[in-house]
Amino acid sequence: MRIKIIGTGSAVPENIVTNQMLSEIMDTSDEWITTRTGIRQRRIAVTETTSGLASQAARKALEDSGCSPEEIDLIIVATFSPDRCMPNTACTVQAALGCKNAVAFDLNAACSGFLFALNTAQAYMAAGIYRTALLVGAEEISKTVDWKDRSTCVLFGDGAGAAVVQAREGTPMAFVQYSDGTKGEVLTCSEKALKNPWAEPAEDPRMLCMDGQEVFKFAVRKVPECIHEVARQAGISVSQIDWFLLHQANSRIIDSVAKHLGVSRERFPMNLDRYGNTSAASIPLLLDEVRREGRIREGDLVVLSGFGAGLTWGAALLEW
């Protein structure tokens, strides 16, 4: 049994925030952000919600797949920035699209979330439990960053991407996924402080915090390793892979991975210049873009690779 992506979709907020606009409200510059990260602009929600973006992206993916809402039997939304703790975002998507036969839940693996959702769906399908799944990565990171911390707030954007996947005959996709909780403090985003009649009154803790250089070192080491692993699992060489769709955090990370793998940079599509780092949304947002541009063809070998807070990381190799 293998998993096939049969439809994709994406949605982003209307509001475009350029580096120049940021430099007018904080001590930063277009030159610093562009040379350090490759990001030129990002979408920042003004009226949109995480579940609204997730539902829009999911609706487009469903239309693209040609499936009816009733055919979807599993919905997973990967997010660390939902509108509400409950109901989960996936149930909100289910209601919006009328996928009344689906079981729906959220998954949080930060920037690796979409990839982990894909593997979860494949495991359910391999066990014969579900056949057609709607997978979404959706984030509003703008509500989790400290807008006074120039070292993090310039890096992120809001958005959602989705894919409909279906079980098909064939060899399972090659997949690796990892977690290392001992490195969790490198990238954190706190929830509200404990508040009840018995706990000491406390301030809500800091929002998104990151040790950028540690994340950088982790990503450039682990991403090539896990791409080699999936290639080995599939019995092919890395040079046979047509497309490398990496989590869109930083163009210098992507340059370094391409160099380590000895693969032409042209095979690493990128859209972080326009959307910034959208965490769990970044891989499906990019996937939708390259598919709609017609760049991926039937039979192409495509690697998806993500890395993020947890720490979590992994890669999947799909035959299109």
Ligand code: ACO
């Ligand atoms: N504008 C101007 N100056 C800035 C800004 C900014 N927005 N942010 C930081 N600086 C300054 C710092 O204050 C520091 O100044 P100092 O030398 O006077 O102290 C200087 O720039 C260098 O700061 P560093 O943090 O050392 O900058 P670095 O070169 O490491 O770049 C960056 C930071 C871009 C975050 C880099 O570490 C990186 O690419 N990390 C990878 C991690 C990543 O991309 N994370 C994204 C999210 S995580 C994920 O998706 C898993």
